[in-house]
Amino acid sequence: MYVASSRPSKTDFRKRLPGTVFALGTVSLLTDVSAEMITAFLPVYLLFTLNLGYAQFGLLDGIYTGATAVLRLVGGGVSDKFRKPKAVAAAGYGLSAVTKVLFPLVGASPFGIGALMAADRAGKGIRTAPRDAMISLATPEDRLGAAFGVHRSMDTVGALLGPLITFLLLFQIGTVPGPIFAVSAAFAVIGLIVLIAFVRDTPTGKVPKGPRPSFRAGLNLLTDKHFRRTTLSAGLLGLATVSDAFVYVLVQKATNIPLGYLPLLPLGTAVVFLAAAAPLGKLADRVGRWRMFLAGHALLLGVYALLFIPEGGMGVAIVALLLHGLFYAATDGVLSAKVSETAPESLRASGLSVVQTGQALGRLVSSVAFGLLLQYSNFSLSVTVALCALTVTLIAAYGLNRETGINRETPASA
Numbered sequence: 116m117y118v119a120s121s122r123p124s125k126t127d128f129r130k131r132l133p134g135t136v137f138a139l140g141t142v143s144l145l146t147d148v149s150a151e152m153i154t155a156f157l158p159v160y161l162l163f164t165l166n167l168g169y170a171q172f173g174l175l176d177g178i179y180t181g182a183t184a185v186l187r188l189v190g191g192g193v194s195d196k197f198r199k200p201k202a203v204a205a206a207g208y209g210l211s212a213v214t215k216v217l218f219p220l221v222g223a224s225p226f227g228i229g230a231l232m233a234a235d236r237a238g239k240g241i242r243t244a245p246r247d248a249m250i251s252l253a254t255p256e257d258r259l260g261a262a263f264g265v266h267r268s269m270d271t272v273g274a275l276l277g278p279l280i281t282f283l284l285l286f287q288i289g290t291v292p293g294p295i296f297a298v299s300a301a302f303a304v305i306g307l308i309v310l311i312a313f314v315r316d317t318p319t320g321k322v323p324k325g326p327r328p329s330f331r332a333g334l335n336l337l338t339d340k341h342f343r344r345t346t347l348s349a350g351l352l353g354l355a356t357v358s359d360a361f362v363y364v365l366v367q368k369a370t371n372i373p374l375g376y377l378p379l380l381p382l383g384t385a386v387v388f389l390a391a392a393a394p395l396g397k398l399a400d401r402v403g404r405w406r407m408f409l410a411g412h413a414l415l416l417g418v419y420a421l422l423f424i425p426e427g428g429m430g431v432a433i434v435a436l437l438l439h440g441l442f443y444a445a446t447d448g449v450l451s452a453k454v455s456e457t458a459p460e461s462l463r464a465s466g467l468s469v470v471q472t473g474q475a476l477g478r479l480v481s482s483v484a485f486g487l488l489l490q491y492s493n494f495s496l497s498v499t500v501a502l503c504a505l506t507v508t509l510i511a512a513y514g515l516n517r518e519t520g521i522n523r524e525t526p527a528s529a
Contacts, residue, residue: 132261135314135315139266139310140269142306142309143269143273144272144273145309146302147270147272147274148277148299149215149300149301149302150235151274151277151278151281151381152277152280152281153215154278158364159285162364165225167225170486173483186241187243188468190243194244194245195333195461195462196328196329200464201314201315202316203241203242204245204310208238208303211238218231218296219292251452260397260400261393263396264392264396264397265392265393267392271388271389274381274388278385279379332462333468336458336466345405345454346469350477351511352474352512353478354504355481356415356478356505358482359381361489365498366435367432369427370431370432383439384443392448394444396449408445412442412509418435419498421438422498454466
């Protein structure tokens with residue numbers, strides 16, 4: 116007797132995830148090509164061409180990572196208040212595109228590069244919460260993990276292509292910044308065009324459920340114990356997380372692979388992220404998003420531990436990048452899906468921005484502090500401090516949320 120398969124077809128899968136997810140995924144793909152070209156180029160350019168110290172590099176990297184912080188609140192609050200998430204997101208994408216055009220004009224000035232890095236990340240801060248809000252409001256709650264996983268997978272295609280394009284340009288022209296910044300700017304502008312032309316805004320006739328949007332209402336979400344502890348945990352874990360740029364520098368130093376391969380290391384993370392983001396997002400819908408988020412940080416501990424293997428070579432580098440990619444696949448979109456469960460529709464972008472701001476501030480402090488540590492101490496001590504800090508913080512995050520039941524949450528599909 117023939118029994119119809121219960122496995123959903125590709126067409127069924129697309130029907131269950133709205134077009135908004137795929138349209139915004141395309142925008143993020145193009146924008147991430149642009150952003151990751153710069154991310155892959157800056158360690159080589161700043162450390163080995165301009166000969167900046169680790170402390171200076173940590174400060175610039177902290178600016179690049181944390182300049183999004185306060186503007187995330189602005190982007191989320193304005194998006195909710197006027198119910199125009201697409202317009203706010205477009206402003207953020209536009210600001211980042213402009214900075215790519217201006218990068219060649221500042222030359223080798225660390226101050227000018229730092230200012231444009233801050234402006235670029237400010238654009239990211241403005242657009243992130245409205246973009247994630249559009250995804251969450253268009254997606255059924257039991258598919259949030261899958262939706263953010265698919266979006267992050269498409270985003271990661273850009274993260275994969277960006278370093279590869281940078282490597283090819285460096286191979287052809289050397290460490291000349293002008294062409295790299297110009298190509299990066301072109302991808303950013305195309306992404307903005309796709310957003311304006313093909314992404315649908317949320318319906319204006321539908322009144323979102325929940326409190327009347329305002330900046331204060333967004334911050335008042337912190338009066339909820341569940342939301343407050345999620346925000347605090349995400350911020351503390353951000354504080355204990357070494358930035359991507361430093362991870363790649365540390366992997367290169369620990370394994371002694373040729374310096375010329377440094378711009379390619381983000382490709383390893385991106386390949387794994389691309390393959391794992393959607394499956395782990397769907398798995399988080401089933402087993403619990405907070406559990407998945409904490410498990411991802413446990414994988415990051417493995418990355419730090421591998422750095423102690425002497426002369427590990429390419430094999431250790433590959434395993435470290437595998438774990439690094441799994442860390443992002445288990446945490447990036449999963450956190451947005453988790454926050455979307457608790458923030459009301461009318462304050463969805465505000466709620467996302469509050470949690471993302473705490474995480475961004477943590478990572479800003481982490482980059483500056485780790486840069487100073489690496490500058491004025493040795494490699495082994497710096498990695499030991501990072502490993503211990505993340506271990507303690509991960510245990511604290513688990514314990515902090517134990518009373519609220521976040522660690523024992525009911526899966527969304529139940």
